[in-house]
Amino acid sequence: MSAVxxxxxxxxxxxxxxxxxxxxxxxxVTGAAIAIALSFVILAVAWRSPKYxxxxxxxxxxxxxxxxxxxxWLRWAVRVLGLAxxxxxxxxxxxxxxxxxxxxxxxxxxxxWVGLVPVSLLLGPVWRTLNPLRTIHLLACKVLxxxxxxxxxxxxxxxxxxxxxxGVFAFAWLELVAPDRATLxxxxxxxxxxxxxxxxxxxxxxxxWFAAADPFEAYATLMAKLSPWGRxxxxxxxxxxxxxxxxxxxxxxxxxxxVAALLGSTAYDGFxxxxxxxxxxxxxxxxxxxxxxxxxxxxVLFVLITYAGATLLAGRMSDSTRAALPGLFAHSVVPIxxxxxxxxxxxxxxxxxxxxxxxxxxxxxxxxxVFGTGLLGVNTGIANHSTAIATVQVGAVVIGHLLGVVSxxxxxxxxxxxxxxxxxxxxLLVVMVAYTVGGLLLLFSA
Numbered sequence: 001m002s003a004v005x006x007x008x009x010x011x012x013x014x015x016x017x018x019x020x021x022x023x024x025x026x027x028x029v030t031g032a033a034i035a036i037a038l039s040f041v042i043l044a045v046a047w048r049s050p051k052y053x054x055x056x057x058x059x060x061x062x063x064x065x066x067x068x069x070x071x072x073w074l075r076w077a078v079r080v081l082g083l084a085x086x087x088x089x090x091x092x093x094x095x096x097x098x099x100x101x102x103x104x105x106x107x108x109x110x111x112x113w114v115g116l117v118p119v120s121l122l123l124g125p126v127w128r129t130l131n132p133l134r135t136i137h138l139l140a141c142k143v144l145x146x147x148x149x150x151x152x153x154x155x156x157x158x159x160x161x162x163x164x165x166x167g168v169f170a171f172a173w174l175e176l177v178a179p180d181r182a183t184l185x186x187x188x189x190x191x192x193x194x195x196x197x198x199x200x201x202x203x204x205x206x207x208x209w210f211a212a213a214d215p216f217e218a219y220a221t222l223m224a225k226l227s228p229w230g231r232x233x234x235x236x237x238x239x240x241x242x243x244x245x246x247x248x249x250x251x252x253x254x255x256x257x258x259v260a261a262l263l264g265s266t267a268y269d270g271f272x273x274x275x276x277x278x279x280x281x282x283x284x285x286x287x288x289x290x291x292x293x294x295x296x297x298x299x300v301l302f303v304l305i306t307y308a309g310a311t312l313l314a315g316r317m318s319d320s321t322r323a324a325l326p327g328l329f330a331h332s333v334v335p336i337x338x339x340x341x342x343x344x345x346x347x348x349x350x351x352x353x354x355x356x357x358x359x360x361x362x363x364x365x366x367x368x369x370v371f372g373t374g375l376l377g378v379n380t381g382i383a384n385h386s387t388a389i390a391t392v393q394v395g396a397v398v399i400g401h402l403l404g405v406v407s408x409x410x411x412x413x414x415x416x417x418x419x420x421x422x423x424x425x426x427x428l429l430v431v432m433v434a435y436t437v438g439g440l441l442l443l444f445s446a
Contacts, residue, residue, distance in 0.1 A: 023390045023443040031394035032437045035401045039429055042405050043422060050414035052247035052407075058230055058238025066237045075129055079138075082130035092363035093191065098184040101365050105182050106356025108191070109175055114345045115353065116220045117338070124229030127220035133195070134210050134217075137202045151206035159212055160253025163201070165261050167194070167215030169300060172265035176272060177292035218258055222334055225249050243407055246334060251327030256308060259333045263435065264300030266340040270442030271299070306434070307333065310427040314412070317424045328415065329428060332408035336432065339400020340439055343393040347382060354378045393443050401436040405429060 060066070068074060092104040116127060128134065141148040174181055174190045181187070194215075201209040210217055230238050230245045240248075249255075271277055272292065281288050311325040361374035369375065382389070408428055416424045 023393055023440070027390055027394050028440040028444040031398045031440050035398045035436045035440075036433055038402055039405050039433055042402070042409060043425060043429060046406070046409050048413055048418065050410050052244045052410050054244065054248040055230070055233055057244045057248075058232060058240040060232070060236040060238050069237060078126070078129045079135040083132050083135050086132040088360075088363065092360075093184070093188060096184070096363055097365045099365065100182060101359060101362075102184065103356050103359035103363055104184070104187065106352055106359065108187060110349060110352045110356050112216065113171065113175070113219075114341070114349045116216065117223050117341055118349075120220045120223040121227050121338075123224075124227045125221050125224040127217055127224075128210075131210065131214065131217055133198050133202070133214065134207065137199065137207060137210075148207045151202070151204050151209070153204050155205040155208050155212065158253055160255065161212055161218050161258050162254035163197075163213035164211075164215050164218035165254050165257035167197075167213065168219060168258060168261040169265065169296075170194075171215055172261065172268070173293065173296060176265065176269055177289060177296055179289050219262065222249075222258065222262075223338065225331070225334060226338060243403060243410075246331050246407055247410065249331040249334070251324065251330060253327075255330045256326045257304060259330050259337060260304035260307065261300050262337045263333060263340060264303040265296060266337070266344055267303070267435075267439065267442060268296045268299040270344055270439070271295070274442070303435070306431050307428075310431040313427040314416075314424045317427065325415075329408055329411055332404045332411065332428070332432075335400045335403035335407065336435055336439075337400070339397045339436075342396035342400075343439065343443055346392060346396070347389060350382055351378060351380060390443075394440060397436055397439045397443070401432060404432055408432070 061069075089104055089107045092102055092107070096102040096104060120127060138148050170190075174186070178186055178190075198210065198214050201213050205212075211221070212218075225246045225248070226242045227245065228239050228242055230240045230248060232238055272295070277295075281291055284291060307330075308326045311329050312323075314329075315322055315325045355378050357371075358373050358376050358378070361371045362368045363370075409425060412425045412428075
């Protein structure tokens with residue numbers, strides 16, 4: 001009998017740890033050397049005037065295609081689909097059994113949190129329409145004949161995406177630190193708090209609150225900036241080069257905190273699986289939950305402080321000191337976040353994603369086979385290709401680093417005086433190299 005049917009999953013990383021072996025040390029060192037060498041090559045020979053035009057760039061789709069994508073019927077079809085999928089998963093959440101055969105754990109931790117990354121890369125900012133909480137709020141406003149954009153209070157621009165950054169940290173804590181995180185009570189409690197926090201905020205501030213506070217939407221929107229799909233200020237849907245699309249990311253208060261929470265929590269995930277950390281926690285007299293919480297916060301703060309410090313130092317070195325620099329360069333960290341995500345969760349998505357889709361045929365564990373997949377087993381063939389997996393992991397981290405360096409370089413030559421543009425990039429380049437080397441070492445030690 002397969003592990004799917006007996007529920008023999010390991011309760012790590014929510015429902016399962018990484019399904020691959022650590023990256024060979026030689027491959028990690030090679031990846032680090034390539035990243036460092038190419039970083040300085042880019043700095044030395046790249047362009048000296050900005051090439052990316054951000055929101056103004058892109059080739060517009062035919063008017064008929066844009067009209068269809070913006071049509072009311074299609075938007076409502078997507079909203080209803082999202083609501084139906086989450087209602088189906090909610091059945092497992094509220095009425096399912098408290099065992100690892102309950103698909104809600106994989107649905108939340110794998111299909112939603114990890115799966116929204118490839119969905120956003122392929123389809124762009126589709127999560128805004130799929131988001132079931134937005135749909136519920138919109139339906140309630142229609143019933144009450146209330147403008148969904150209006151709330152009881154005005155949302156201050158200073159709020160930015162700080163609530164979403166806090167939500168990302170809270171979800172990372174649930175997924176990586178919380179005791180009994182693969183039990184229904186814990187997941188139900190967290191999702192209840194999330195629902196109340198987001199929906200109550202929407203009542204107070206209108207639907208602007210979703211972009212500011214929903215961690216899933218903020219994460220998906222950030223990843224969608226690396227997709228080829230964008231929208232010009234005139235409303236036209238366009239096809240752009242991903243880095244040019246990324247350049248259109250508008251700095252907002254809390255954006256640095258958001259990328260720091262994403263990068264820091266992913267790095268902590270790799271660190272928490274290392275032999276050193278596991279042995280130290282087991283030998284310690286302190287609570288594993290306390291130690292995990294402190295370490296998770298430490299990783300996030302490390303990214304926040306080193307990144308902000310590097311950008312501010314870059315401003316001083318380039319004669320362009322300004323407090324807004326961390327936000328103006330935050331987009332360059334997004335490719336590094338993506339590289340970390342692919343490296344750490346690629347095999348998890350493939351293997352545990354299959355398991356979750358199989359288990360969704362029987363959400364209540366009572367013998368249903370709704371989609372006809374209930375008797376299938378997980379295809380673990382990918383696990384037999386350890387060298388290919390290691391190459392993908394190292395390649396993802398290195399390519400993410402290089403894309404981040406290119407994005408930072410283009411922004412630097414746009415912001416800094418020409419004579420100081422190269423020197424001003426050095427602090428951020430050093431920090432990016434440190435993130436990349438650290439990420440590769442975590443893959444080696446996990």
